[in-house]
Amino acid sequence: MxxxxxxxxxxxxxxxxxxxxxxxxxxxxxAASALGPSRKxxxxxxxxxxxxxxxxxxxxxxxxxxxxxxxxxxxxxxxxxxxxxxxxxxxxxxxxxxxxxxxxxxxxxxxxxxxxxxxxxxxxxxxxxxxxxxxxxxxxxxxxxxxxxxxxxxxxxxxxxxxxxxxxxxxxxxxxxxDDLLTFHAQWRRQPITQPAQDYVVLDGVRGSGHYVGTYLALTTLERYWWGEGEFKFYIDSDTDYPTICSTGTEDYFGGAWSFARQEHGRTVEQCYSTEFLGYPYYSQHDPLIHSDYHDDVTPPQRGLYRWHIPDPIVFRERLTVTVQQIGSAACGAFERQDDVASVAYWYQNEPHGSFPALPDARARRPR
CATH class of the missing domain: 2.60.120.1390 (Protein of unknown function DUF2961)
Incomplete structure (x- = not known):
């Protein structure tokens, strides 16, 4: 390197x-400061x-x-x-x-x-x-x-x-x-409540050639039980009903396994981590910044995860769509969930790129 x-x-x-x-x-x-010329x-x-x-x-x-x-x-x-x-x-x-x-x-x-x-x-x-x-x-x-x-x-x-x-x-x-230049792109999306059995769209409308290099997922779970059975899907070029690439689950896509779980003092807790190409760096059910006399700091569970496709870029020549299912599991088996999902897609492509969806206003971007 x-x-x-x-x-x-x-x-x-x-x-x-x-x-x-x-x-x-x-x-x-x-620029000068109180310390004199060229002093911060x-x-x-x-x-x-x-x-x-x-x-x-x-x-x-x-x-x-x-x-x-x-x-x-x-x-x-x-x-x-x-x-x-x-x-x-x-x-x-x-x-x-x-x-x-x-x-x-x-x-x-x-x-x-x-x-x-x-x-x-x-x-x-x-x-x-x-x-x-x-x-x-x-x-x-x-x-x-x-x-x-x-x-x-x-x-x-x-x-x-x-x-x-x-x-x-x-x-x-x-x-x-x-003529050999791909430019960098990144797009944020959010669906405050996903729809049952309808995959959340991380990215679509991509036309041209390039490679997909990363996903950041900001997931707020709104239902109980395990949340991470949904599969990431990559519809490449001529794919229609079914994708070319599909993960085996959400935690699998981000490099973890078995619910990120470990036993601690007789109870199961999730383990956060951060590595070169994938990570689960953020988990919280509390927000000390919003504590006041009017509300406490309890929030729905919030999870931030990333996956970088650098050694394994998703290459496309004509078009690309990326989605993730909202599927959970419990004692009753797998079930369709509804959660609050936000994401950033990162990719390179030749120009021109397609128009982005309108960015929601600040109030609509506010976390739960």
């Missing part, structure tokens, strides 16, 4: 943050108004984004405590008018439910406290634009970010061939 460090590279390195918003060479850390004078964006969209990156290519880092407070008041769901991250490649990435900020980094999680995977790393990183390669031919929209009720006091990227002399230096 370090072989590229031993020879001359066909690119130059750049970075954008509030200290150098245009990524210009020799112009970082110029502009570490973040401040007081982003409700309804405002800020442009974080506006880069002429060809180039490739290699690393993105964010951190922000989870709440502005006790009543307004879903900042990570209320900020919307969007990315546009090569002059697009519709984004290739549209996702609540926290969910993009596997921090669903408006809450932080600790994730130690390859492409997504979220560390204490809310240090959210991604390493998905994001190439572009001519231009890249990244924005964040504040759909929160209050101003965002401080938004910290850094975008690291490369600039190439030409597209061939970036890809090896001018």
């Amino acid at each position: 370090f072989a590229s460090l031993t020879h001359t590279q066909p690119f130059v390195s750049r970075a954008i943050n509030a200290e150098n918003p245009n990524g210009e060479p020799g112009k970082a850390a110029m 004078g502009s570490p973040c964006l401040r007081n982003i108004a409700p309804g405002a969209t800020v442009t974080l990156a506006d880069i002429d290519g060809p180039g490739q984004i290699t690393h993105i880092w964010f951190t922000v407070d989870e709440k502005t008041t006790d009543a307004d405590c879903y900042v990570l769901r209320d900020l919307v991250l969007r990315m546009y490649w090569d002059g697009e008018t519709e984004p290739s990435v549209e996702c609540p900020l926290g969910d993009f980094f596997c921090c669903g439910f408006g809450r932080a999680a600790v994730v130690t995977s390859g492409p997504v790393v979220a560390l204490p406290s809310r240090g959210m990183n991604c390493y998905w390669p994001m190439p572009f031919r001519r231009h890249a634009r990244i924005t964040v929209e504040n759909q929160h009720a209050n101003p965002i006091k401080d938004l910290f970010y850094q975008i690291d990227y490369r600039l190439y002399d030409d597209v061939a230096s970036l890809t090896g061939a001018a």
